[in-house]
Amino acid sequence: MAIGEFKIINTEGEARRGEFQTRMGSFQTPAFMPVGTQGTVKGILARDLEEIGAEIILSNTYHLHLRPGENVIKDLGGIHEFMNWKGPILTDSGGYQVFSLSKLRKITEEGVTFRSHLDGAKVLFSPENVVRIQETLGVDIMMVIDECLPPNATQEEVKKSWQITLNWAERSLAAKNRADVLPFGIVQGGMFEEERERAINDLIKLPFAGYAIGGLSVGEDKETMRKITAFSAPKLPKNKPRYLMGVGLPIDIVESVALGVDMFDCVIPTRSARFGRLFTMDGYINIRNKEYRTDSNPIDADCDCYSCRNHSRAYVSHLIHAKEMVGATLASLHNLRFYQRLVKMIRSKIEANEFSLFAEECRKKWNEN
Amino acid sequence: MAIGEFKIINTEGEARRGEFQTRMGSFQTPAFMPVGTQGTVKGILARDLEEIGAEIILSNTYHLHLRPGENVIKDLGGIHEFMNWKGPILTDSGGYQVFSLSKLRKITEEGVTFRSHLDGAKVLFSPENVVRIQETLGVDIMMVIDECLPPNATQEEVKKSWQITLNWAERSLAAKNRADVLPFGIVQGGMFEEERERAINDLIKLPFAGYAIGGLSVGEDKETMRKITAFSAPKLPKNKPRYLMGVGLPIDIVESVALGVDMFDCVIPTRSARFGRLFTMDGYINIRNKEYRTDSNPIDADCDCYSCRNHSRAYVSHLIHAKEMVGATLASLHNLRFYQRLVKMIRSKIEANEFSLFAEECRKKWNEN
Numbered sequence: 195m196a197i198g199e200f201k202i203i204n205t206e207g208e209a210r211r212g213e214f215q216t217r218m219g220s221f222q223t224p225a226f227m228p229v230g231t232q233g234t235v236k237g238i239l240a241r242d243l244e245e246i247g248a249e250i251i252l253s254n255t256y257h258l259h260l261r262p263g264e265n266v267i268k269d270l271g272g273i274h275e276f277m278n279w280k281g282p283i284l285t286d287s288g289g290y291q292v293f294s295l296s297k298l299r300k301i302t303e304e305g306v307t308f309r310s311h312l313d314g315a316k317v318l319f320s321p322e323n324v325v326r327i328q329e330t331l332g333v334d335i336m337m338v339i340d341e342c343l344p345p346n347a348t349q350e351e352v353k354k355s356w357q358i359t360l361n362w363a364e365r366s367l368a369a370k371n372r373a374d375v376l377p378f379g380i381v382q383g384g385m386f387e388e389e390r391e392r393a394i395n396d397l398i399k400l401p402f403a404g405y406a407i408g409g410l411s412v413g414e415d416k417e418t419m420r421k422i423t424a425f426s427a428p429k430l431p432k433n434k435p436r437y438l439m440g441v442g443l444p445i446d447i448v449e450s451v452a453l454g455v456d457m458f459d460c461v462i463p464t465r466s467a468r469f470g471r472l473f474t475m476d477g478y479i480n481i482r483n484k485e486y487r488t489d490s491n492p493i494d495a496d497c498d499c500y501s502c503r504n505h506s507r508a509y510v511s512h513l514i515h516a517k518e519m520v521g522a523t524l525a526s527l528h529n530l531r532f533y534q535r536l537v538k539m540i541r542s543k544i545e546a547n548e549f550s551l552f553a554e555e556c557r558k559k560w561n562e563n
Numbered sequence: 564m565a566i567g568e569f570k571i572i573n574t575e576g577e578a579r580r581g582e583f584q585t586r587m588g589s590f591q592t593p594a595f596m597p598v599g600t601q602g603t604v605k606g607i608l609a610r611d612l613e614e615i616g617a618e619i620i621l622s623n624t625y626h627l628h629l630r631p632g633e634n635v636i637k638d639l640g641g642i643h644e645f646m647n648w649k650g651p652i653l654t655d656s657g658g659y660q661v662f663s664l665s666k667l668r669k670i671t672e673e674g675v676t677f678r679s680h681l682d683g684a685k686v687l688f689s690p691e692n693v694v695r696i697q698e699t700l701g702v703d704i705m706m707v708i709d710e711c712l713p714p715n716a717t718q719e720e721v722k723k724s725w726q727i728t729l730n731w732a733e734r735s736l737a738a739k740n741r742a743d744v745l746p747f748g749i750v751q752g753g754m755f756e757e758e759r760e761r762a763i764n765d766l767i768k769l770p771f772a773g774y775a776i777g778g779l780s781v782g783e784d785k786e787t788m789r790k791i792t793a794f795s796a797p798k799l800p801k802n803k804p805r806y807l808m809g810v811g812l813p814i815d816i817v818e819s820v821a822l823g824v825d826m827f828d829c830v831i832p833t834r835s836a837r838f839g840r841l842f843t844m845d846g847y848i849n850i851r852n853k854e855y856r857t858d859s860n861p862i863d864a865d866c867d868c869y870s871c872r873n874h875s876r877a878y879v880s881h882l883i884h885a886k887e888m889v890g891a892t893l894a895s896l897h898n899l900r901f902y903q904r905l906v907k908m909i910r911s912k913i914e915a916n917e918f919s920l921f922a923e924e925c926r927k928k929w930n931e932n
Contacts, residue, residue, distance in 0.1 A: 233881060237888040240873060260879045262856060270859050270877050278873045301889040487631060490639050504609060504647045508639050512602065512631045519888055 195220060196395045198403045199377050202543050204370045208428055212227040214404070214435050216282040216334035217338070217374040218274060219447065221249035223435060223456040224540050226447065226533045227284060229464065231265075232257050233277050236464050237523040240278045240429035240529065246527065247512075248536040249281055252459045255327050255336075256288025256295070260310050264330040271333030284335035284378075284459075287324050293342045301341065301358065308344040312409035321365040327397070337479060338366035339417065343516050352384035353392075360396050367400055368542060371460035376403035384409060387420050387425050394429045405430045407455070427454035444473055444536055445560045446551050451540055463533050467525035470514045473532040477560055481525065486511040500524070565588060567745050567772045569804050571913050577823035581914035583770040583773070584803050585651040585703035587643060590618035590805060592825040593909050595816065595902045596653060598833065602627050602636075602646050605833045605898065606892040611645045614869065615896065618650055619703075621828045624696050625657025626812035629679050633699040633752055641701030653704035653747075653828075655808070656693050662711045670710065670727065681866070685812045690734040698741045706775065709749045710851035714746040714783040718763055721753035724760075727766050736769055745772035745895070747806060753778060754787050756794050763798045763928040774799045775806040776824070780815075791816060796823035813842055813905055813931045817922050820909055832902050849877075851892065855880040868900035869893070 195215035204211045208243065212223040228235045228243065231254045235243060253273065258264060267276045274296060275285055289306075296308035296317075305320030321393055328336035340359040343352060357495060370377060379402035383390035397405065407426050412417050423438060423560035427450070430436045435548050437457035438450050448457055463473070471484040474494040479486070481493070493510060501510065501524040510528075513521025543549040564584035567855065574578045581592040586746065597604045597612065600623045604612060613824060622642065627633060640650055658675075661668060665677035665686075674689030691706055699703035700932045709728040712721060732748050739746060748771035752759035776795050779788050792807060796819075799805045806826035807819050816827055832842070839851040843863040848855070850862070861871035862879060870879065870893040882890025912918040 206719075233878075234885075234887045234889045237892075239889060239892065240867070241869070261878070261885060266877065270858060270875060276875075276878055278878075346666055374728055409757045450746070488635050488638060500608070506639060506645075508631070508635065509602075509645055510648075516601045516603075516630060518601055518603045519891065520603045522888065523606075523608065523892075539845060 197374055206544050206547050206549045209451050209544050209549050210456055211541050212457050218334050219280045221282055224451045224537050225457050226537045227459040228250040228530050229459055229461045237526045246530045252284050255285045256291035259327050260312050264327045268330050282334040284328040285328050285333045287337040287339040289339045290342050301324045305512055316464055320367040325366050325369040329375050335378055337378050338363050340408055345412050349386050352389045356382055356393050363468050371412045378402055378404040380408040381408045382409045390426050390542040398431055404435040406439050408439050411442055423450055424453045446554045452553050463529035464526045468522045474527050481511045481514055493528050499528045501528045566743055575913050575916050578820050578918050579825055580910050582880045587651045593820045593906050594619055594826050595906045596621040598828055598830045606895045610881045615899045621653050623661035624654045628666050628696050629681050635697045637699050651703040654702045656695050656706040656708040658708045690731040691738040694735050694738040698744050702748055703775040704745045706747050707732050708726050709777055712753055714781050716753050718755050721758045725751055727764050747773040747775050749769055749775045749777040751778045759795050767800055773804040775808050777808050779921050780809040780811055785900050788888055792819055793822045817925045821922050832898035833895045837891045842898050850880045850883055855909055862897050866898045870897045
């Protein structure tokens with residue numbers, strides 16, 4: 195397969211089973227990308243990321259630009275060498291972080307100026323800058339910068355903002371220098387179908403290697419998230435991967451695949467793990483609960499992760515209560531493996547045309563929780 | 564070898580190269596025990612402890628009694644099963660923790676009553692209790708409870724305290740129920756040679772499987788620590804292992820081996836790691852320093868640890884600066900491996916009668932730092 199090629203292996207309804215090729219190899223879709231914001235998935239060694247079965251991971255342009263800086267990483271051989279992760283890497287542009295973490299943001303025609311959350315230094319993120327940073331990092335898939343709006347933005351605000359984001363998307367493509375760093379565009383449009391449609395129509399005219407649905411999972415209710423995903427995903431090009439940014443819980447992955455989404459990322463498996471919420475195919479358990487303190491069973495008897503092969507619920511419970519790092523690591527290893535097992539299962543179900551049945555089972559089991 | 568047997572393989576001056584047998588296998592001496600206070604070595608998976616080359620680890624009676632409780636651990640199959648560590652485990656009695664962490668301590672004839680640092684619950688640690696807890700945990704080597712004094716205790720205080728500690732030592736032996744849980748006695752005596760001599764003479768009359776030098780590394784100066792170690796170690800039985808508690812820096816290990824010590828434990832390799840101090844045979848480096856932020860070399864080109872095989876100084880520096888868990892883990896893996904490589908080197912040097920030469924080289928390299 196050529197770099198940037200997306201091969202669809204099977205479809206079932208809107209659900210798609212595919213494979214996407216990057217410079218650092220291909221990954222199977224639907225895919226879940228563990229989040230390695232600062233060049234590391236929290237608590238997980240590179241070798242364990244491989245064991246978990248992750249095929250592509252996500253990192254963050256905003257964070258890596260501020261520390262250690264893209265030129266440092268380039269001089270060290272690029273982001274794959276830096277992290278010692280040999281598979282594909284996608285970087286989020288950092289637009290979301292500019293709006294959520296930094297201070298004194300100011301949007302101008304040129305881009306967005308802000309102050310670093312680390313040292314207060316003034317930084318400009320322009321579409322050209324953000325492309326340059328990601329090409330310098332040497333990532334496989336780069337997200338263009340977009341303006342992120344709160345979920346309660348008015349239609350007028352959303353409409354106006356999209357003109358900026360669209361202009362930035364065009365400039366991002368014009369600024370590209372590397373053919374092997376694949377650009378993904380981001381659909382915005384808030385919670386308005388009319389604006390989502392406008393954004394999609396504008397964006398799919400631009401030759402992106404993939405298309406993301408942005409601006410969801412930002413505080414809106416589940417029903418709205420599903421409605422906008424259902425409305426948007428099928429309108430995106432069939433021959434390109436579709437990425438739903440920042441989503442979500444296991445049930446969200448299943449539901450969104452059913453709506454035609456191919457790629458996901460979310461901090462939930464690692465963040466929940468640190469607080470003791472552990473996923474299984476029967477729902478989640480809170481390992482901090484009293485009943486697990488003496489439980490000699492593994493977290494999930496069906497799981498093949500390092501934690502489940504080697505440790506009891508009681509041990510993980512003890513370590514989480516004792517605030518020991520290894521507790522967070524064991525819990526994260528399990529949750530990340532659960533997500534990989536889930537997308538692997540989804541892939542095999544779509545191949546066998548049994549996904550809609552599987553999705554129905556998941557709804558029954560996980561909505562009761 | 565029988566359980567509790569100590570075989571001396573070679574000696575060079577006071578330095579000894581030996582092997583000690585426990586129920587869960589033997590370990591080679593001089594030995595360094597990584598510290599797993601709460602049933603986990605901070606940041607290190609059980610699998611990685613093996614890879615580091617640790618042959619025996621230390622845990623803590625005080626902490627495990629308060630959480631999760633020795634009966635919970637027993638019901639889960641004992642401490643080895645609980646931690647999934649199949650080698651020998653030594654538990655400190657918790658005397659030190661009673662005096663450093665808990666509130667409202669009160670020493671009576673029966674033992675020491677204190678309030679838990681976790682929930683304020685009233686707890687009694689008597690010699691009998693502490694033996695029972697460690698036998699219930701199922702450890703391989705148990706330390707008797709002792710009274711820990713501050714380094715500025717007067718000779719009168721030290722003398723009086725020793726009568727309590729000696730009485731507790733006798734009662735500990737009388738309370739034993741398991742032949743396969745080996746008891747170690749602890750020499751106290753403050754910074755006074757006269758009191759140390761008294762304590763040693765009293766203690767070696769009791770049939771312990773090994774003898775520890777306690778009450779050092781508690782805030783006294785280096786010279787005093789060396790002087791008391793030099794005075795005490797050679798007076799302990801030649802046919803039993805000698806354990807210097809809570810020591811120390813790499814140079815302290817080398818110097819103390821030269822004085823006749825066989826076993827060590829210390830939080831320095833893991834605690835220092837979390838702050839970025841990394842050990843090499845040429846001294847230590849502080850990975851937070853600016854020069855390492857762009858350094859593509861491994862922490863130590865001579866090291867075979869996971870970190871040095873897979874990552875650059877620049878990456879570890881980045882993660883420590885970014886306060887990422889993996890930074891602490893990579894640094895701890897390296898430092899713990901360094902300590903294991905050091906004791907392995909010491910063992911081979913004693914075998915070859917080249918230890919005094921090696922110690923001289925270490926002094927030159929490490930005292931300059």
